[in-house]
Amino acid sequence: MEERKIRLSKSLATERVGIINTNTHGTKMEIIKYYNKNNIIIKFEDGYITSNTYPNFISGKIRSLNDKTIYDIGFVGIGEYNKSFSQYIVWKSMLKRCYSDKFHKERMTYSNCSVCEEWHNYQIFAKWYDNNYYEIDDETMCLDKDILTKGNKIYSPKNCVFVPNTINVLFVKSDAIRGLCPIGVSFNKDIKKYRAYCLINNKQKHLGKFDTKEDAFDVYKVFKEKHIKQIAEEYKNLIPTKLYNAMYSYVVEIND
Numbered sequence: 001m002e003e004r005k006i007r008l009s010k011s012l013a014t015e016r017v018g019i020i021n022t023n024t025h026g027t028k029m030e031i032i033k034y035y036n037k038n039n040i041i042i043k044f045e046d047g048y049i050t051s052n053t054y055p056n057f058i059s060g061k062i063r064s065l066n067d068k069t070i071y072d073i074g075f076v077g078i079g080e081y082n083k084s085f086s087q088y089i090v091w092k093s094m095l096k097r098c099y100s101d102k103f104h105k106e107r108m109t110y111s112n113c114s115v116c117e118e119w120h121n122y123q124i125f126a127k128w129y130d131n132n133y134y135e136i137d138d139e140t141m142c143l144d145k146d147i148l149t150k151g152n153k154i155y156s157p158k159n160c161v162f163v164p165n166t167i168n169v170l171f172v173k174s175d176a177i178r179g180l181c182p183i184g185v186s187f188n189k190d191i192k193k194y195r196a197y198c199l200i201n202n203k204q205k206h207l208g209k210f211d212t213k214e215d216a217f218d219v220y221k222v223f224k225e226k227h228i229k230q231i232a233e234e235y236k237n238l239i240p241t242k243l244y245n246a247m248y249s250y251v252v253e254i255n256d
Contacts, residue, residue, distance in 0.1 A: 016040075016054070023060040025067040031057060048078055068120070071099035079123035087126035090143055091119075094155055109173070113145070116156035128157055136238050139164040147171055148246045161243050167235065169202070170228055170247075173256060183256045184220030185213050196220040198227065214254070221252045 013034040020030045033041035037054040044050075044064040052062045063069060065076045074095045081087060096103050097110045104111040119125045135141060141162045146152045149159045173183060181187055186195050188209070194216040196207035207223055210216040232247035 021057055021060060023062055023067070025063060025069065027064050027067055029057070029062065071095050073099055074120050074122065077121040077123035081123055081126035085126060087129040088122060090129065091122050091125045094143060098155065113153045113155070116154055119155060133162055136164045139166060142168040144168055148242060161240060163239070163243060164235070167231060167247070170231060181213055182217040182254045183252070184224060185216040198223055217254050224252045225250065
């Protein structure tokens with residue numbers, strides 16, 4: 001009886017090796033070794049090899065690491081970095097900002113942003129992360145795409161830099177709350193004057209009241225550029241030189 005079971009098992013293994021199926025992401029996969037229904041070896045058409053079960057193979061539930069499972073554009077890739085690394089959280093959050101329709105309903109300013117093709121592969125992004133990430137005391141570090149290159153909409157190695165949150169908030173535009181006024185300006189309906197203000201430590205600093213929005217903006221511009229330079233000096237020895245240079249030369253414009 002035991003000998004018959006062994007013969008049947010060998011026969012089944014022979015029959016099932018070479019079976020080809022397509023997973024739920026449209027990637028072809030082939031059984032290259034069959035030990036039993038709970039232990040098979042699969043090779044994907046992209047070269048990725050993994051072990052799994054025969055029922056999962058038949059149902060197409062097995063994924064290749066090269067399948068674009070994150071917002072239909074990002075993939076984990078084959079390499080040393082897995083989902084348990086902190087790099088993965090930053091990478092997935094970046095893709096979310098660019099490719100999540102749900103996120104865009106809340107933050108429309110990201111609806112026309114994108115991630116460079118090489119960073120669709122988590123392994124490549126994670127390696128860049130390791131070479132560029134740093135920390136400053138207890139500050140939250142943010143991945144920024146548009147301080148080095150003003151107005152940039154593409155996350156890429158050329159344009160991105162890690163910045164402490166204190167610096168990151170300096171460049172928040174607040175498009176949704178300022179209405180039709182230039183940045184740093186609001187209109188007071190009661191006195192029919194334009195008010196210039198600047199956010200300092202999350203509090204509004206009043207800079208004056210003016211008859212025109214242009215005059216109000218000019219005052220804001222001078223104050224804001226000076227403030228950015230002051231912060232740049234405070235962090236000069238703690239941040240990358242390219243970030244310091246970008247801050248020191250930053251120009252506030254009325255159409256920001």
